[in-house]
Amino acid sequence: MTNLWTNSLGLAELLPLPEARVLQSTFLLVILVFVVWVLWKIAPRLKRQVDPRVVDVVLLVVSGLVALFIGQSALSLWASAAPNAPTVDVFSQLTSAGLRIVITVGVVAAAYIGSGMLVRAVDRFTTETGGLTSHQSEVFSRLTEVAVYLLAGLLLLSVWQVDVRAFLIGAGFLGIIIGLAANETLSALIAGFTLMFSRPFEIGDWIQVPLENGGETDGIVTDITLFSTRIETFSGKYVVLPNDLVTSNTLVNFGRKGRLRIEVEVGIDYDADPKRGVDVAKRAMKEVDEVLNVPRPNAVLTGFGESAVILELRFWIDRPSSRRRWRATTAVIAAVKHAFDREGIKIPVPQREVAGRDETGGFRVVSDFPDQRDRPDQYEGHDRRNRGDPRDRPD
Structure with missing residues (x-):
């Protein structure tokens, strides 16, 4: 190996000089960098034709072999400086530990490639069947990866002859300690799996969740993880809710069906005809763009007020959100008020009669x-x- 490099560079007579060996080592390093650069340069083209994970593993293995070969050459070059130095040959010195390292690299590479293939298979299956949401598919893919790497880890323990029984005993005690110290975290994790399978809401839904202090918060779901649910309120705030809080309280999903019914009360004078008031209110709501035509808007008489007969206006909106709800409510109130004024239907104000005895x-x-x-x-x-x-x- 030494004669190959020295003769090719024409520096055989200069070998005793350190500068020559430095020059040859630099040349070897340049070759290594060039080969690695070429391999990773062609990687994008290969990934379009072959599984990207396979390409990554192959490039990693090839780069490692090239680096090992050039390292062997550099070691031989510098070892030739000492006449009595033994010849260094890395390839011929693979011991049992070296074989274990090779097997370890192979197992890790196989787990990396296999997990990628399984994840794509899961994604393809969920896309074709439509049985899982994007969030559930993502969680299931992560669990698949964890299972593959766990199996690979157990295999590597046997390769390195680790006492699995002692490992399991230690892991058991460690699990007990972690369970006691991270009770809330584990509760949130279990609640995350519950949300994954029960599917009470999805990303983009408008939900309302009670808080621990007795209040409530509502907003649009932006992210769902195994530990928490993130929502964006309509005032621009981001709220992170532990999953155990979400599953242990009453949750309201306003957008589950993609539409929402809104109720608004209005009073008409006792001297007015209630049936005419109902008809005028219905026609006014039908003219509002924010209101759905199906189901049709409706108005019903709900009771007697102190100075008016109470009508409840009922109408539906699609893709419900807080902004759309208030926009529709404002438009309906304005339309009904204008229609009542046009038809001469009075909306009374509270009145009091004062008399002296x-x-x-x-x-x-x-x-x-x-x-x-x-x-x-x-x-x-x-x-x-x-x-x-x-x-x-x-x-």
Whole structure:
């Protein structure tokens, strides 16, 4: 190996000099960098024709062999500087430990390629059948990868002759300690699997979840992981909710069916015809663009108010969100108000009747005009008569 490099470079007579060996080592390093650069340069083209994970593993193995060959050459080059130095041959010095390393690399490479193939198979199956959501497919793919690498790890333990029994005993004690220390984390993890299979909501749904302090939060689901659910509120805040909190409380999904019914109350005067008021309100809601035509908007009489008959306006919106709900509600209120005004249907305000009792001597009405505040005729007629007002005496 040494004679090959020295004769090819024409530096056989310069070998005793350190500069020559440095020059040859640099040349070997340049070759290594060039070969690796060429391999990874053609990798994108190969990945379009072959499984990308297979290409990555092959390139890694080839790069490693080239690096090993050039390293052997460099070692031989520098070993020739000492006449009595033994010849260094890496390829002929593979011991049992070296074989185990080779097997370990092969097992890891096989696990890497196999997990990629299984993940793609799972994705293809879920895409064709449509039985799982994108979130469930992702979680199932990750579990598949974990299972493959776990199997590879057990195989490597046997290759390196590790006592599996002692390992399992230690792992058991470690699991107990971790379970006690991370109780909430494990609860959130189990709740994450529950959400994955029960599917109470999906990414993009509008949900409402109670909080630990007694309040509530609602927003659009942006991400679902094994440990937490992230939602974006309509005020622009991002809220991270532990999955155990989500599964242990009553959850409201406003967008599960893709549409939402909204109710708005309005009152009409007792002198107005209730049936006519219902018909006018229905026609007004049908003209609002934000309201769905199917199911049709409706209005029903729900009760008697203090000064009005109560109508409940019921209408539907699609792709529900808080913004769409308030936009539709505002448009419906404006349309119904305009229709009632046009048809002469009065929306009354609360009214009170105030009367004085005779046995208390009546009451005094105070005017807002300064010149009329102390006029005698501000008293009730019976009060003036009780006072003996001359204007109330018969002629």
